[in-house]
Amino acid sequence: xxxxxxxxxxxxxxxxxxxxxxxxxxxxxxxxxxxxxxxxxxxxxxxxxxxxxxxxxxxxxxxxxxxxxxxxxxxxxxxxxxxxxxxxxxxxxxxxxxxxxxxxxxxxxxxxxxx
Numbered sequence: 001x002x003x004x005x006x007x008x009x010x011x012x013x014x015x016x017x018x019x020x021x022x023x024x025x026x027x028x029x030x031x032x033x034x035x036x037x038x039x040x041x042x043x044x045x046x047x048x049x050x051x052x053x054x055x056x057x058x059x060x061x062x063x064x065x066x067x068x069x070x071x072x073x074x075x076x077x078x079x080x081x082x083x084x085x086x087x088x089x090x091x092x093x094x095x096x097x098x099x100x101x102x103x104x105x106x107x108x109x110x111x112x113x114x115x
Contacts, residue, residue: 003041021058028093031058065089066098082112 033056075082
């Protein structure tokens with residue numbers, strides 16, 4: 001997007017400008033914005049120095065947690081498979097695969113199958 005107008009007041013040698021950042025709830029990891037000075041956009045008598053490009057890193061603050069949607073699931077032996085549900089605290093911009101493990105309680109491995 002842009003361009004952004006940055007004004008140097010007479011006598012100043014630095015000027016800061018704002019690039020609005022959107023706070024969403026989607027986990028995306030760190031994202032980047034490339035910013036650059038385009039020589040043809042400069043006023044007469046001003047040339048681009050070095051560096052004429054930079055990167056803004058947007059650090060994601062939308063950490064995701066995964067949990068079960070309840071603490072107990074009941075299933076009769078004749079009902080077929082148990083179907084526990086996992087939930088994410090925030091949506092993700094990429095697919096997430098979670099490994100879930102079983103451990104014997106009062107049921108043993110002969111009472112249930114493996115993944």
